[in-house]
Amino acid sequence: ELKVEQNPLFLSMQEGKNYTIYCNYSTTSDRLYWYRQDPGKSLESLFVLLSNGAVKQEGRLMASLDTKARLSTLHITAAVHDLSATYFCAVVVWGAQKLVFGQGTRLTINP
Amino acid sequence: GAGVSQSPSNKVTEKGKDVELRCDPISGHTALYWYRQRLGQGLEFLIYFQGNSAPDKSGLPSDRFSAERTGESVSTLTIQRTQQEDSAVYLCASSFWGLGDNEQFFGPGTRLTVL
Structure with missing residues (x-):
């Protein structure tokens, strides 16, 4: 059974x-x-990572994938205040289409 | 274009009642998914539909939960004899199943409260 773990679950940091x-x-997953989720809102897609070594960047966020280590x-x-949100990673079950989500990381960025 | 829409946005019901939640996927998306998100937690997969294939129901938590999809359009998730532990946000997503990353796009969710 595929399990996905994120850490930390809570993160409070200062701007900059x-x-x-x-x-x-x-x-194994391919x-x-x-995803990003703001309070009371749905999920907004940030990055899709498809292969080992994939790296994607958007503004102040950069995501990477190491499929051998099973780590993203x-x-x-x-950091800026606007990035405060809960961030989820989700992994596709091999051979299927359903996503298994991590618990989420609640990020708070203080001025 | 229009995204995934869900209705109602909020539903309050009494324990033991049946509820129906609706999802309208993005036009042209062949796959449709239902997830549940309990307060402060990640999403749990419930069920997905892909074209005319048999749905993957492996995430449905009990036989009180069922879902239908009409062709490649609207889906309804039905919860019978609701229990308090069914209280959660129910999220629907759709994707285009084909070449590419099959990215799932999520609707705004239905917040279900069972009293």
Whole structure:
């Protein structure tokens, strides 16, 4: 059974700092997604990572995937308050289409 | 274009009542998914539909839960004899199943409260 674990689950940081959220998964998969969720809102897609070594960047966020280590990272550079949200990674079950989600990382960025 | 829409946005019901939740996927998307999100938690897969194939119901938590989809359009998730533990946000997503990343696009969700 595919399990997805994120850490940390809660992260409070100051504006201007850098930090990394980690997403580990337990079995082989060929796709990993990162989503953002604001309070009371639905999920917004951030990145789709399809292959080993994939790296994608959008603004202050950068995501990478290491399929051999079954690890993805979401790196935040010079954080700003607007990035405060809950971030989820989700992994596609091999041979199927359903997503298994991590528990989410609640990120709070303080001025 | 229009995204995934869900209705109602909020539903309050009494324990033991049946509820129906509706999802309208993005036009042209062949796959449709239902997930449940309990307060402060991640999403749990419930069921997905792909074209005319038999749906994957492996995530449905009990036989009180069922879902239908009409062709490649609207889907309804039905919960019979609701229990308090069914309280959650129910999210629908759709994707185009084909070449590419099959990215799932999520609707705004239905917040279900069972009293």
